[in-house]
Amino acid sequence: MPDSQLDWRKLLCSTRRKEIARKRHCGQAASAGTHVCAEEIEHDYDRILSSTSTRRLADKTQLFPPDTNRSISTRLTHSLEVSNLARSIGVRLAHDHRHDVFGELADKLQAERTVPALLAAAGLAHDLGTPPFGHPGEKAIRLWCKTRGIKLKDFAEFDSNCQTFRLLTRLQILDGNFGLDLTCATLATSLKYPAFSNDLSGFKKFGIFERERNIAHEVWDQTGLAEGVRHPLAYIVEACDDIAYSVMDVEDIVRMGYASCNNVMDFLAQSSDAKTKAVRKRTLNECKVFASKKSQRHLDEQSMLVFRTISISEMIESITRTFVSHIDQILKGEVDGEYKLVPKSDVAELCCRLKKFGRRRGFEHRDICQRAMKDKKQVRETMDYLWCGIANPDRGSAYSRLPEIDRRAYEVTSRSWSDKLHLLCDTVASMTNSELISLRDDLKGILQ
Numbered sequence: 001m002p003d004s005q006l007d008w009r010k011l012l013c014s015t016r017r018k019e020i021a022r023k024r025h026c027g028q029a030a031s032a033g034t035h036v037c038a039e040e041i042e043h044d045y046d047r048i049l050s051s052t053s054t055r056r057l058a059d060k061t062q063l064f065p066p067d068t069n070r071s072i073s074t075r076l077t078h079s080l081e082v083s084n085l086a087r088s089i090g091v092r093l094a095h096d097h098r099h100d101v102f103g104e105l106a107d108k109l110q111a112e113r114t115v116p117a118l119l120a121a122a123g124l125a126h127d128l129g130t131p132p133f134g135h136p137g138e139k140a141i142r143l144w145c146k147t148r149g150i151k152l153k154d155f156a157e158f159d160s161n162c163q164t165f166r167l168l169t170r171l172q173i174l175d176g177n178f179g180l181d182l183t184c185a186t187l188a189t190s191l192k193y194p195a196f197s198n199d200l201s202g203f204k205k206f207g208i209f210e211r212e213r214n215i216a217h218e219v220w221d222q223t224g225l226a227e228g229v230r231h232p233l234a235y236i237v238e239a240c241d242d243i244a245y246s247v248m249d250v251e252d253i254v255r256m257g258y259a260s261c262n263n264v265m266d267f268l269a270q271s272s273d274a275k276t277k278a279v280r281k282r283t284l285n286e287c288k289v290f291a292s293k294k295s296q297r298h299l300d301e302q303s304m305l306v307f308r309t310i311s312i313s314e315m316i317e318s319i320t321r322t323f324v325s326h327i328d329q330i331l332k333g334e335v336d337g338e339y340k341l342v343p344k345s346d347v348a349e350l351c352c353r354l355k356k357f358g359r360r361r362g363f364e365h366r367d368i369c370q371r372a373m374k375d376k377k378q379v380r381e382t383m384d385y386l387w388c389g390i391a392n393p394d395r396g397s398a399y400s401r402l403p404e405i406d407r408r409a410y411e412v413t414s415r416s417w418s419d420k421l422h423l424l425c426d427t428v429a430s431m432t433n434s435e436l437i438s439l440r441d442d443l444k445g446i447l448q
Contacts, residue, residue: 006331008105010224011231012114014040014183017169017218021178038113044186045083045121051172051180053128054079059432061134063249063362064256065371066433072252075127075134078244083123085240085316090116090233092320100324114185115233121182122189122237129163131429132436133375140379141425153197154209155421161192161207163429169215171409171426184222188231191216192238195337201228202337211422228337232330236323239341243315246354249362251304259361260296261287261303267357273349279314283307311350318345375433382436383428385443390420398443402427 014037048054057076059066066074073081093101094111102111109115131137138160145155154162168187169179182190193200193207194216200206208216220226253259268280287303294302322345329335342351362368389398399407406426413419431439 006229006232006333007224008102008109009036010222011188011233012036012041012109012118012185013222014038014114014185015222016040016178016181016183017187017215018178018181020218020222036109036114038110038117041114041121041183041185042117044180044182045117045124047180047182048121048125048128048168051128053167053172053430054124056430056432057127057130059434060130060132061136061375061433062245063134063252063358063368065133069256072255073248075130078248079124079127081244081248082126082237082240083120085243085312086119086123086237087116088316089236089240089320089323090119092316093323097320097324101327118185118189119233119236121186122233123240125164125168125186125190126192126237126241127160127164128167129160129165129429131160131163131379132431132433133372133379136372136375137379137428140376141383141428143376144380144383145421150421152418152421153206154211154418155425157197157206158425159205159207160429161205162209162212163425165191165208165216166212166422166426167430169212171405171430173405173409184219185231187219188223188225189233189237191219191231192234193337194220194225194230195228199227200337203228204337209422211418229333232327235330235339235341236319239319239323242340242342242351243312243319246351246358247308247311247315249358250354251308253358253362254300254304257297258365258367259357261300261307263361264304264307264357268350268353271349271353273353275314275318275346276350276353279307279311279350282310286310311354315345315347315351318347321345378437378440379428382440382443383424385440386424386427390424397446401439401443403430406430 013035015035054076057079058074060075062073062075062078064072066072094115098106098111102109131141138158141158142156145158150156167179168182168190170177172180191207193203193205195201195203195206196208196210196213197206223231225231250264254261254264265280265284268276271277283303283306286306290299290302319341322341326335326344342348385398386402389401393399402423406423410419410423428436
């Protein structure tokens with residue numbers, strides 16, 4: 001834990017790792033950063049948005065595969081939604097609650113620019129490490145490792161949050177070995193679980209691979225954080241992720257015909273929570289104006305749009321209030337690894353009900369479960385074929401099919417067993433749904 005209360009001047013540090021390395025090379029001390037530059041933090045969003053990894057999210061599954069319906073959410077639209085929600089809360093904090101959150105430092109911190117930009121960047125980046133097919137792809141990587149007797153948690157319990165931090169700091173190379181070379185503030189905010197596999201520090205998961213341990217400590221040194229201590233704004237990104245998938249997944253379920261808007265309203269009616277009842281009532285009242293002569297599908301889509309607007313508006317306001325009321329505890333380190341904003345807010349029941357509906361009518365639906373089984377099989381088979389090339393690079397052509405940027409990163413390592421496993425996971429996690437299927441079919445024809 002930090003020795004004292006967290007300092008916003010360090011938390012919004014706009015120093016980049018490349019600059020830290022340059023100072024170290026010149027013999028200058030890399031002391032904790034207090035340099036806050038709005039323009040640098042704003043540039044982080046641009047770097048993330050223009051990266052290859054961000055574009056690839058357009059062909060990665062959120063709940064339904066992108067090829068099933070052009071209007072459903074993909075990992076890219078989900079990330080853009082999280083980014084937008086986080087930015088909205090940042091604007092409220094910087095303008096309406098500036099003194100409650102930042103005190104007399106608000107002007108020096110350029111809070112109106114730095115905070116919304118920082119939250120937007122971290123929200124956009126939060127899912128970059130997601131493998132093809134989303135959660136089924138993530139589970140397939142873990143299963144492949146476990147079935148081969150790999151006990152190292154970094155691989156046997158592979159997590160896309162770890163892969164995101166690795167990608168941002170090491171794999172998406174702009175210039176040198178600094179990944180996208182984002183500011184320390186953005187990297188710290190992007191860390192959902194600031195813990196390693198050998199010590200979860202009170203969190204349910206670890207969020208950093210052992211290979212990036214030194215990078216994480218470098219970021220923490222600059223921002224005044226430490227292992228087990230989240231950046232305060234990371235709680236907002238996490239909450240926006242919960243809001244986005246709880247609402248948008250339900251909307252996609254209705255859009256795909258797996259449920260109707262009436263089904264959603266009936267499910268919410270089972271709750272006695274005041275906020276949930278208010279959102280439901282307001283939705284039904286505003287939907288009365290829709291012409292009954294429209295098709296049921298069109299009515300459902302319009303009604304869900306109304307529901308999404310109302311529910312998200314309520315959630316954003318609630319999360320903002322909750323964060324402001326708890327900011328002193330957060331800055332003093334008085335919250336533990338289980339602390340989350342949504343459960344502490346008055347929209348906790350609404351969010352929980354939507355997640356339950358999404359699980360029952362979406363994730364647990366027979367069609368989606370069958371699709372997930374097929375997706376996991378394709379990931380495992382692709383990993384089998386690629387591993388043949390990685391373990392024996394001089395035999396066959398599988399190794400040459402690996403992305404050049406991943407091969408170059410691997411070839412400057414000691415090429416140890418864990419280096420090979422990282423190469424495999426880096427390659428698979430970076431692929432889109434269609435890329436993995438195509439590569440699997442090609443390698444299957446070559447190796448069998």
